[in-house]
């Protein structure tokens with residue numbers, strides 16, 4: 066089946082691909098990621114969690130199964146993890162990655178990195194995690210989602226453009242919007258380990274995927290607002306190779 070048409074434009078320095086719907090945006094993102102993997106088999110990927118990339122990961126797993134997309138030389142680093150959740154907690158980001166992607170592809174488990182939510186010294190762990198990224202040669206392609214308040218990874222509003230990997234306190238808005246994955250908002254951890262905006266901006270290429278009308282304001286401010294720490298995604302305007310892949314609903318205020 067052919068995908069409905071998409072259109073592409075540049076907003077400031079950012080390349081924006083607007084797809085007709087959620088499915089074709091996910092497909093587009095999966096194509097972009099798979100092309101990057103095929104052209105550089107030893108690629109270092111920066112990966113994101115949340116509801117948004119689930120379908121994209123499903124597509125990548127399908128490409129592995131049916132088209133031989135090979136992850137055997139790929140290395141991955143995830144953006145963030147909740148503090149206090151073990152790797153096998155159903156809502157940990159490590160578990161998410163296993164279930165949505167890693168268990169369905171041939172990536173080597175030792176090449177997958179997700180911050181450890183149970184690290185004895187989370188601040189130190191964050192620093193070491195960042196050092197591992199540098200040791201791996203840096204991120205080639207960083208995938209991002211965006212929070213309704215403009216957060217990227219768990220860099221909440223107020224995070225500076227030069228922020229590094231660290232422990233962060235989640236805002237009530239983020240706790241509320243992530244409560245849908247937990248039994249109640251009370252169960253959502255209040256703190257997390259996140260890569261910084263400075264860390265993210267060091268990636269060679271950044272791809273942000275946003276789907277749905279509840280992301281329209283965040284996308285509008287990220288692309289058409291002045292870069293400002295009150296809206297972390299707007300700081301991506303400071304990078305010279307950023308692509309936003311959005312569906313019509315997320316693009317509706319542009």
Ligand code: GLP
Pocket residue numbers: 113114115116117118144145209210211212213216217218219239243
């Ligand atoms: C979480 C993650 C972010 C993600 C955001 C949006 O807070 N830390 O990396 O981009 O949620 O998630 P969703 O895709 O579920 O809207």
